[in-house]
């Protein structure tokens with residue numbers, strides 16, 4: 001191993017989170033370096049180049065808010081930006097702040113070990129580079145570690161196998177016979193796009209999604225200018241809203257509306273784009289009866305769009321609307337009406353084998369020139385657990401989180417001092433406009449580091465009891481909603497198969513207030529110390 005480079009902070013990941021963290025650390029005068037497994041910046045938007053990929057939050061909101069000049073100089077072309085445009089935006093930010101010189105690309109952090117003696121992390125990479133840092137900041141993404149499907153004998157397939165989460169856009173799929181797996185947000189977008197040019201497309205679905213038309217369109221003349229004129233007010237509303245959007249849920253409980261009025265409001269919300277539907281009434285994620293009324297509406301939309309009743313049956317979800325991620329679609333249901341597209345429900349028709357050129361089920365054989373896979377991510381914890389992370393007393397993160405993740409405020413982990421997880425489990429992260437949540441975490445961490453520099457504290461660690469209380473709160477709040485009613489990637493699993501809800505559903509605004517209060521109370525629930533000493537000598541700041 002090469003000699004370790006000594007720095008104040010190492011930032012792992014160069015997506016939206018890592019880049020902003022680097023900007024803040026530089027601004028605040030810390031020595032910092034970024035490390036990124038990919039060959040460029042962008043994170044999600046660097047890797048997910050599959051056809052049809054785009055955001056489902058309006059572009060004017062799915063963007064950084066920390067730099068008013070950046071807000072004014074960047075122009076979005078569509079209501080919901082496509083992957084390429086978001087990547088160009090991130091590239092623009094990296095260039096504006098001259099960030100690439102501080103990032104090691106094509107370099108993966110493989111291990112990080114806490115040194116009790118020095119109060120620092122020794123970090124190693126797959127390139128033989130090492131870093132000796134006071135602070136380790138994991139901006140590794142909640143949706144960055146792909147989950148591979150359990151397809152028997154996939155290695156036998158002779159054609160290209162493409163994963164949406166690591167898409168290789170040099171492979172031409174035009175005119176090909178494609179077998180596609182997975183119909184979550186990514187799969188739905190990819191299927192719609194590929195149906196335009198595949199000679200045949202067989203879609204293998206396990207759990208159907210609710211998908212709402214994006215109603216994407218070019219931004220109209222004057223629309224962007226109007227938003228730019230009061231951008232900061234818009235951002236302020238988003239920062240204090242439940243989900244990080246500028247338009248919060250409409251007041252009123254669905255079940256208390258007269259059927260005609262409820263229908264009208266749902267119709268308006270349906271036409272407003274993806275984020276609109278769950279905002280149609282204030283109680284859709286809390287009240288089973290109200291939710292079912294909206295779900296019946298969404299199921300009827302599927303039946304009205306898809307021609308074949310047997311397909312409609314397979315495509316119709318039975319779980320509460322929004323308890324799994326609501327998807328955004330542009331032509332997905334229409335794609336299933338095309339003569340070159342068929343749908344296989346793998347719960348009814350089991351995939352038994354992949355051969356050199358087919359997918360074989362217990363009922364049929366499906367020829368394939370290419371296989372495309374959108375089976376999701378090891379969400380919220382996967383990228384962190386993939387690092388050999390060793391904290392105090394040899395504690396290993398994979399073992400510590402085997403019964404579900406624990407992190408105080410979703411930010412810091414007891415036993416792993418001077419480590420911060422941006423949008424970690426236990427924070428609003430994936431249940432919000434993620435950029436709003438990223439900015440809040442980055443600004444909190446940067447403030448914490450400058451506060452420590454001023455106070456002379458050198459080590460900060462989450463108190464175990466505060467962490468336990470927080471995770472209990474995360475669980476309690478989740479169970480006040482309908483989220484746990486579905487089996488989704490929001491849930492982690494314990495060793496004995498129990499489910500643990502990972503993101504914080506208490507709301508972006510309430511969460512921000514809590515983090516601010518913690519800081520104002522002298523980092524309540526954290527343990528701070530002035531010297532690199534053992535845990536037993538530290539004084540809790542409670």
Ligand code: FAD
Nearest residue numbers: 013015016017037043044055056108109140141144433434
């Ligand atoms: P990421 O963008 O995931 O970046 C993390 C980076 O860390 C990656 O580049 C990865 O290579 C790197 N990394 C991980 N581990 C290591 C390691 N050990 N060593 C070195 N590098 C490492 N959110 C929304 O709010 N709205 C949307 O519309 C939306 N659309 C999405 C569409 C897709 C296809 C996906 C997958 C996610 C979407 N999300 C959306 C969530 C999205 O992930 C976040 O909005 C945001 O981009 C996350 O940024 P990040 O920097 O936290 O993480």
Ligand code: NAP
Nearest residue numbers: 054055056149182183184185186187204206207325375376
């Ligand atoms: P996902 O939502 O987890 O969807 C994966 C799908 O694949 C699930 O329906 C899963 O079913 C299915 N699956 C798993 N194994 C399978 C198999 N062997 N055969 C057939 N199907 C199988 O993953 P994703 O679509 O990549 O989306 C992840 C998240 O990224 C989203 O929820 C969203 O937060 C974000 N995203 C957003 C957008 C956007 O529009 N802005 C686009 C893409 C992604 P089970 O649930 O039964 O396992």
